[in-house]
Amino acid sequence: MNRKIIxxxxxxxxxxxxxxxxxxxxxxxxxxxxxxxxxxxIEIISPKGDIIVQKSVLISVQVRQNVSVSLxxxxxxxxxxxxxxxxxxxxxGESLKFYNKQLKDLSAGKYKMVFDIMxxxxxxxxxxxxxxxxxxxxxxxxxxxxxxxxxxxTNILDDILDKK
Amino acid sequence: MKNFNREKFKTILLIMLFTLSIALNQQLWxxxxxxxxxxxxxxxxxxxxxxxxxxxxxILSPQSFIINxxxxxxxxxxxxxYNIWNEVVEIFRKSYSLENVSIDKIDKETWMDxxxxxxxxxxxxxxxxxxxxxxxxQQKKLGKYEKIEGFDKILISLMxxxxxxxxxxxxxxxYVINGASKVKNFxxxxxxxxxxxxxxxxxxxxxxxxxxxxxxxxxxNEDIHNIEVVKEIDPLSEGQVEAFARTFFxxxxxxxxxxxxxxxSVIYMYGYGQKxxxxxxxxxxxxxxxxxxxxxxxxxxxxxxxxxxxxxxLEHGNMEGINGYLKAIKPFEEENxxxxxxxxxxxxxxxxxxxxxxxxxxxxxIEVKVLGEQVISYTRFIKREKVxxxxxxxxxxxxxxxxxxxxxxxxxxxxxDYAKTNEEVSQESITDKVLESVxxxxxxxxxxxxxxxxxxxxxxWVIKIDKIVYYFDAATGKLLWxxxx
Numbered sequence: 001m002n003r004k005i006i007x008x009x010x011x012x013x014x015x016x017x018x019x020x021x022x023x024x025x026x027x028x029x030x031x032x033x034x035x036x037x038x039x040x041x042i043e044i045i046s047p048k049g050d051i052i053v054q055k056s057v058l059i060s061v062q063v064r065q066n067v068s069v070s071l072x073x074x075x076x077x078x079x080x081x082x083x084x085x086x087x088x089x090x091x092x093g094e095s096l097k098f099y100n101k102q103l104k105d106l107s108a109g110k111y112k113m114v115f116d117i118m119x120x121x122x123x124x125x126x127x128x129x130x131x132x133x134x135x136x137x138x139x140x141x142x143x144x145x146x147x148x149x150x151x152x153x154t155n156i157l158d159d160i161l162d163k164k
Numbered sequence: 165m166k167n168f169n170r171e172k173f174k175t176i177l178l179i180m181l182f183t184l185s186i187a188l189n190q191q192l193w194x195x196x197x198x199x200x201x202x203x204x205x206x207x208x209x210x211x212x213x214x215x216x217x218x219x220x221x222x223i224l225s226p227q228s229f230i231i232n233x234x235x236x237x238x239x240x241x242x243x244x245x246y247n248i249w250n251e252v253v254e255i256f257r258k259s260y261s262l263e264n265v266s267i268d269k270i271d272k273e274t275w276m277d278x279x280x281x282x283x284x285x286x287x288x289x290x291x292x293x294x295x296x297x298x299x300x301x302q303q304k305k306l307g308k309y310e311k312i313e314g315f316d317k318i319l320i321s322l323m324x325x326x327x328x329x330x331x332x333x334x335x336x337x338x339y340v341i342n343g344a345s346k347v348k349n350f351x352x353x354x355x356x357x358x359x360x361x362x363x364x365x366x367x368x369x370x371x372x373x374x375x376x377x378x379x380x381x382x383x384x385n386e387d388i389h390n391i392e393v394v395k396e397i398d399p400l401s402e403g404q405v406e407a408f409a410r411t412f413f414x415x416x417x418x419x420x421x422x423x424x425x426x427x428x429s430v431i432y433m434y435g436y437g438q439k440x441x442x443x444x445x446x447x448x449x450x451x452x453x454x455x456x457x458x459x460x461x462x463x464x465x466x467x468x469x470x471x472x473x474x475x476x477x478l479e480h481g482n483m484e485g486i487n488g489y490l491k492a493i494k495p496f497e498e499e500n501x502x503x504x505x506x507x508x509x510x511x512x513x514x515x516x517x518x519x520x521x522x523x524x525x526x527x528x529x530i531e532v533k534v535l536g537e538q539v540i541s542y543t544r545f546i547k548r549e550k551v552x553x554x555x556x557x558x559x560x561x562x563x564x565x566x567x568x569x570x571x572x573x574x575x576x577x578x579x580x581d582y583a584k585t586n587e588e589v590s591q592e593s594i595t596d597k598v599l600e601s602v603x604x605x606x607x608x609x610x611x612x613x614x615x616x617x618x619x620x621x622x623x624x625w626v627i628k629i630d631k632i633v634y635y636f637d638a639a640t641g642k643l644l645w646x647x648x649x
Contacts, residue, residue, distance in 0.1 A: 062373070
């Protein structure tokens, strides 16, 4: 009887010690997602600025909370905004929780990205929006050139002679 | 009535033949990649060079071209379908003897700033010595180019019409060549590419929000697919094998011993093993020569050795139709003599080809060892694309995962590998550090005769992160192989 009790106790001790050691050695791979209720549910990586001088734009976001996101993009018109993309569910992938989409052939004008967020219970949260403006490359270059102060040759020569 | 029926029959027959010819033409045009036959730059001047120099220049041509459109948008071309290399060579040729050309050093930041604007960056797989450049542009002296030892990148910026930039990235040396010919052709060239169908690349910084300006394609290319290939050398074809053997041993093979092995391999041996050639059952060619002290002891310059290696490759197999290019030059020593190993890669359907060799994945299936003035070994294992016309069948589209999906699926494994060699990195910052250490992302074809049917090349992603190169199956995302840099 005593032998049985001692053997059972020994087995329990060995199992307990193994599980403690195993738990101590376990290092989970750090996911880039930090579940932090104080942070925004998504971080918009691109577009960075508000002005895009290209006919295409890269939209890149990282999902930072355990939420479901869908993206819609509107072109802001005078009367009514026109939906030009989406709504498309943001595919977050498995590990890094990044989503990318390139929108092509955009005409000049103002655009608005709307990220609709839902928590895991299916409750809607405040959407996140970001606007950007697409400008025509040629027009933008000409405007920049016009902003450069005009100088004439006489002024340049005067400067050179003065410096001498 | 009889005449009327005959006429009707002829009309129907004519219509059928006409329809058939349209259908066959349509299949033929679909099979042949359009950018191989359509001139993309209509005003490009064709440069006339003699055949030898032209062949050497083609093999020394860059392995990739980065087109920077400005505004963070880029693309990378893995073949020279827009004739960019010839345009670059022409700039060097025209500006070589100009009196007002000057060469100055610049810093890396200037180079990186120029990449943000419309420009073309030409990437060589090896360091081109200026002696070799003078050979390509047919100049005897180095002139002002003596200031530059060698370079592996060339940058043509539209911000500057009269300068080009070269860099030896490994040694961190960057130069500007002032007074070079105008680059007007490149403006039109970039526009042509921009208006075509190109694969979009963005900097990793724009995708992941980390500090890494290396480029990444964001979508899988819908136009690429697995391809059918044939062995370059069929060991069972006596005629083909003997034709190759004659390039090594001369027209008369009477004094050459021939051994046919049971597995289908063929061995030719000259004398008592002075020269030996083996073509194995897979079509791999291996040639060796016994070291000739007189030839091996000669000191020759690297550009002379390069020319010798390229000439040898062209004489024994050529590079027609496979977009072959020099990929690496490494010094080596054997029996106290110094030499160079020249490694060549090749591409099919505008993508580089990787192959499984002795259990490893390599991208240089052609290798020449030059010791002094002697070629002492030559290996070659090439597949050629099978051109077949399938009547009224659509091209089979392969679904491939994007590089972003590949990295996402395999990130825990990649991060683990990174942590092993970077123990000092904290858990909080390790993800960013891994993404910052992504050096290159490329798609290519994979030739694995062990796993796949012999006649098919599948698609793989080749991703270099930190000190490891990963090879992933593009369809499944599964890791095929990894090797240390």
